[in-house]
Amino acid sequence: MKTIDVVKALSALAQESRLAVFRLLVKRGPEGFTPTVLADKVGIAAPTLSFHLKELERAGLVAVRREGRFLFYSTRFDRMKGLVSFLTDECCSQADEACDADCKPVVAQARRRSA
Numbered sequence: 431m432k433t434i435d436v437v438k439a440l441s442a443l444a445q446e447s448r449l450a451v452f453r454l455l456v457k458r459g460p461e462g463f464t465p466t467v468l469a470d471k472v473g474i475a476a477p478t479l480s481f482h483l484k485e486l487e488r489a490g491l492v493a494v495r496r497e498g499r500f501l502f503y504s505t506r507f508d509r510m511k512g513l514v515s516f517l518t519d520e521c522c523s524q525a526d527e528a529c530d531a532d533c534k535p536v537v538a539q540a541r542r543r544s545a
Contacts, residue, residue: 431512435490442489447474452491455505460485462495462504472481 443449450472451532455462462472469479483503486492495502521533 431509431516435509436513436516438489439491439509442485442491445482445485447478448486451479451482452486452505455492455503456510458504459511460504460507462493462502464500464502468503 434525443452451468452467454468454471465476465483468482468483469476470478474482483492483494487494487503491506492503495504520528
């Protein structure tokens with residue numbers, strides 16, 4: 431990821447409503463949500479949500495797809511992973527002592543869905 435892309439992404443996430451929307455979309459996965467569902471879940475007005483979604487899309491953090499007459503917004507996981515990688519790629523590279531355990535990415539435990 432280029433530095434300018436990282437700055438855009440971090441700037442987009444540096445706002446409470448956008449961060450809440452992004453985190454909700456991350457939880458949802460590739461299916462995404464329609465703006466109506468997002469507005470209900472986050473509790474913000476549709477015009478305000480539209481503005482925030484455009485900012486997240488402009489920063490490359492979310493994608494939008496059309497299914498019939500509905501729009502679905504979802505996380506661009508490639509960009510999210512690229513952002514985290516950019517922030518951590520040289521972790522402890524200038525440390526005087528080994529800090530491997532501190533630099534290892536945290537792996538979330540996979541949740542099993544009940545049938």
